[in-house]
Amino acid sequence: DIVMTQSPDSLAVSLGERATINCKSSQSVLYSSNNKNYIAWYQQKPGQSPKLLIHWASTRESGVPDRFSGSGSVTDFTLTISSLQAEDVAVYYCHQYYSAPLTFGGGTRVEI
Amino acid sequence: QITLRESGPTLVKPTQTLTLTCTFSGFSLTTSGVHVGWIRQPPGKGLEWLALIYSNGDKRYNPSLRTRLTITADTSKDQVFLTMTNMDPVDTATYSCAHRHMDSGGWHPFDSWGQGTLVTVSS
Numbered sequence: 021d022i023v024m025t026q027s028p029d030s031l032a033v034s035l036g037e038r039a040t041i042n043c044k045s046s047q048s049v050l051y052s053s054n055n056k057n058y059i060a061w062y063q064q065k066p067g068q069s070p071k072l073l074i075h076w077a078s079t080r081e082s083g084v085p086d087r088f089s090g091s092g093s094v095t096d097f098t099l100t101i102s103s104l105q106a107e108d109v110a111v112y113y114c115h116q117y118y119s120a121p122l123t124f125g126g127g128t129r130v131e132i
Numbered sequence: 133q134i135t136l137r138e139s140g141p142t143l144v145k146p147t148q149t150l151t152l153t154c155t156f157s158g159f160s161l162t163t164s165g166v167h168v169g170w171i172r173q174p175p176g177k178g179l180e181w182l183a184l185i186y187s188n189g190d191k192r193y194n195p196s197l198r199t200r201l202t203i204t205a206d207t208s209k210d211q212v213f214l215t216m217t218n219m220d221p222v223d224t225a226t227y228s229c230a231h232r233h234m235d236s237g238g239w240h241p242f243d244s245w246g247q248g249t250l251v252t253v254s255s
Binding site: 021051054056058060062068069070071072075076081113115117120121122123124125126127 | 239
């Protein structure tokens with residue numbers, strides 16, 4: 021199984037400041053045939069289902085504000101919120117869909 | 133627009149079998165490259181993938197729960213089912229179904245989720 025390790029577990033960021041969440045996979049999630057990293061990032065607010073923010077490590081979903089960005093390759097990945105807004109308070113999960121069993125990171129709680 | 137909705141019992145007793153239904157719209161499971169999966173989330177905890185059914189009928193399961201899970205589909209009704217046997221209080225969780233697909237760029241992650249249904253296991 022590919023283990024996804026997120027850090028930190030939680031972080032408090034001032035409004036307008038940058039938030040950085042890290043995710044490390046226990047093995048490569050880079051698919052060599054198309055050079056894509058099979059990593060996604062989700063945002064989950066209380067009482068809601070996860071919302072897909074980013075796939076292939078850095079491709080933002082339609083409608084997701086450009087303050088959200090993803091980076092990284094092979095085993096190390098980062099989600100950055102460049103200027104935190106009040107509506108960004110949530111738990112964020114990374115997810116590898118490179119191979120079964122599909123796995124998720126433990127989550128990072130972002131607070132103001 | 134893709135929508136998914138889970139339904140099933142909200143309370144089951146220990147050792148009972150849980151059967152959940154995912155009713156979806158906006159896509160067909162007969163379309164090549166489409167998958168529907170089940171994911172659960174215990175209260176206050178993280179996400180755990182359970183099972184996946186492919187458009188070609190293939191199925192994948194989380195090995196840690198493989199002996200207890202069965203995923204099936206009724207494509208004529210746009211429904212996917214999850215059966216989990218021998219339920220235990222530790223299986224108390226919100227169970228969600230979700231859509232994913234493949235296109236010319238490759239595989240996509242779960243991009244549309246149902247609202248989830250909370251299943252409590254208690255005697």
